[in-house]
Amino acid sequence: MRRSEMITSAQPGTQERVGLLAATEPLCEIHDVALLDLDGVCFAGNARIAHAADSVNGARSAGMRMSFVTNNASRTPQAVADKLADNGIQASPAEVFSAAMDGAALLAEHVPAGATVLVVGGDGVREALIDQGYQVTDTAEHRPAAVVQGWDPGVDWALLSEALYAISQGALHVATNLDSTLPTERGFALGNGSLVAAVVNATGVQPLAGGKPTPGIYQRALARAGGSRPLAVGDRLNTDLVGARTAGFPGLHVLTGVSRARDVILAGPHERPSYLHTDLRGLTEPHPAPHAVEIEGATWWQVSQQRARVVGGRLELDGSGLLTEPGAVRLDAYRALVAAAWDHADTTSGDSLQVPELDVLAP
Numbered sequence: 551m552r553r554s555e556m557i558t559s560a561q562p563g564t565q566e567r568v569g570l571l572a573a574t575e576p577l578c579e580i581h582d583v584a585l586l587d588l589d590g591v592c593f594a595g596n597a598r599i600a601h602a603a604d605s606v607n608g609a610r611s612a613g614m615r616m617s618f619v620t621n622n623a624s625r626t627p628q629a630v631a632d633k634l635a636d637n638g639i640q641a642s643p644a645e646v647f648s649a650a651m652d653g654a655a656l657l658a659e660h661v662p663a664g665a666t667v668l669v670v671g672g673d674g675v676r677e678a679l680i681d682q683g684y685q686v687t688d689t690a691e692h693r694p695a696a697v698v699q700g701w702d703p704g705v706d707w708a709l710l711s712e713a714l715y716a717i718s719q720g721a722l723h724v725a726t727n728l729d730s731t732l733p734t735e736r737g738f739a740l741g742n743g744s745l746v747a748a749v750v751n752a753t754g755v756q757p758l759a760g761g762k763p764t765p766g767i768y769q770r771a772l773a774r775a776g777g778s779r780p781l782a783v784g785d786r787l788n789t790d791l792v793g794a795r796t797a798g799f800p801g802l803h804v805l806t807g808v809s810r811a812r813d814v815i816l817a818g819p820h821e822r823p824s825y826l827h828t829d830l831r832g833l834t835e836p837h838p839a840p841h842a843v844e845i846e847g848a849t850w851w852q853v854s855q856q857r858a859r860v861v862g863g864r865l866e867l868d869g870s871g872l873l874t875e876p877g878a879v880r881l882d883a884y885r886a887l888v889a890a891a892w893d894h895a896d897t898t899s900g901d902s903l904q905v906p907e908l909d910v911l912a913p
Contacts, residue, residue: 554555568819570889571800572839577825577832578609583777584833585768585799588620588630590727590785590807592818593637595735599806603638612834616645617775619768619782621761621789623700623726623742624672642897649761650678650700655695656760656776658682660722665695668721670713670749672702675726685797690715699749699757700726701742708865710749710866717753727761729789733808756898762789765797772799783833787813787821800824802832811884811908815865815891822892826885828912838882840889851889858886860894863904878909 573580584606586592592602610616618630618641625633627643628821634641650671657667662749663683669676675698679686687694690712696721697713698854699705728743746757761767762784772780782799784790785807794801803814803823814826840853850857850868857868864872865887867879879887 561604567796567829568789568822569892570840570885571824571837573825573837576609576612576833576834577781577802577837578612578614578833581614581779581781581800583615583617583772583775583780584609584754585617585771585775585780585782585794587784587786587790587807588618588622588634589733591783591804592618592634592639594806595733597735598637599829601829601831605789605833606639609833610640614833615775615777616641617771618646619648619716619762619771621649621727621742622645622651623648623674623678623761624702625674626677626777627651629674638716645775647767647774648674648678649767650674650698651681652760652767653681653698653700653724654678654684656758656766657684657698657722657724660724660758661696661768666692668692668694668697668712668716670697670699670705670709671726672704675700675702682769688712690719693719694721695884696722696724698724698726699742700727701732701745705745710745713749713753717755721748722755723753723755724756725759725761727789728759729761735747743771762811763792763796765793768793768797768799783830785809787817787823790816791823792821794824795820795822802827802828804832805910806830811879811910812905815905815908816895816903817885817890817892819896826881826883826888828910831912838885840885851893853886853889856880856883856886858883858890860890860903865891865903865905873902873906873908876907876909878911881910881912884908884910 629644666685729741730743731738732741782794782801787809802825
């Protein structure tokens with residue numbers, strides 16, 4: 551087997567299905583650039599995430615380049631690097647690529663440098679636009695050529711109204727990202743997409759959108775970082791992993807943020823990760839291959855010594871029986887369950903899968 555190889559159960563002449571990748575060497579030795587999400591991956595709000603610093607720093611020591619790719623448009627690259635340092639993770643501002651920077655790059659494809667742009671956002675958006683060569687303003691009275699909108703706690707009714715005035719006068723509307731929610735220590739708060747929706751509701755004009763899950767942010771981040779074998783790393787299926795799939799990059803999903811094990815098991819092909827781990831130790835470890843095996847006429851999916859299959863719309867783990875209640879499973883058992891569930895979804899119609907909430911325990 552090659553050191554990184556797709557494992558599927560597709561028969562010759564059928565369309566290949568989207569399954570897990572296997573890696574016989576640590577991912578940091580196979581992929582030359584990690585495109586790392588921040589909140590939920592490298593840190594959790596104001597809290598540290600176990601194993602994040604040691605894993606990122608260890609992957610860097612092994613020769614892997616780092617690009618910190620975030621949909622948070624409020625922070626400047628220096629502020630991001632400082633927060634990473636506070637969490638024990640080595641980083642420089644040059645390694646940061648934010649949705650604000652992506653929005654500014656997207657704007658440059660439509661509006662020439664030197665134009666005046668209304669900033670609906672904070673320092674992250676403002677700095678990204680200035681670095682791209684634009685003049686910035688906070689009022690529609692300056693007749694801006696464009697409005698760039700990114701999340702910031704300082705965005706209020708007055709600033710959203712300035713966006714409405716400018717767009718109504720013909721300004722181009724660019725959103726740094728369209729996340730409807732933003733995870734906080736208290737739960738989910740309003741994200742940039744929800745504030746963008748308020749402006750769209752008033753103007754009737756759909757914006758150009760950057761950030762995840764659009765592929766451009768990953769492609770631009772990779773171009774900035776260099777390298778040719780990228781790995782996208784994230785916690786949120788509908789942004790980080792959809793973006794990776796759309797860009798054509800393999801993705802590593804970790805369970806330290808938004809999307810849980812049950813979400814991954816039930817993921818559709820467009821949002822499936824290529825690799826699975828509980829946390830960023832997945833960067834510095836091999837990933838065993840899932841294999842379909844026949845036992846007494848039944849097909850099981852095996853990862854290392856763990857086997858799983860689907861029976862009557864339920865997942866079964868060999869040695870544990872049908873999974874009908876919330877519980878905990880080992881990492882390789884989780885991978886086997888995912889392989890079985892995805893194969894079931896890709897080969898069976900009209901048979902929905904019932905999956906309890908699962909905690910995953912790493913070795």
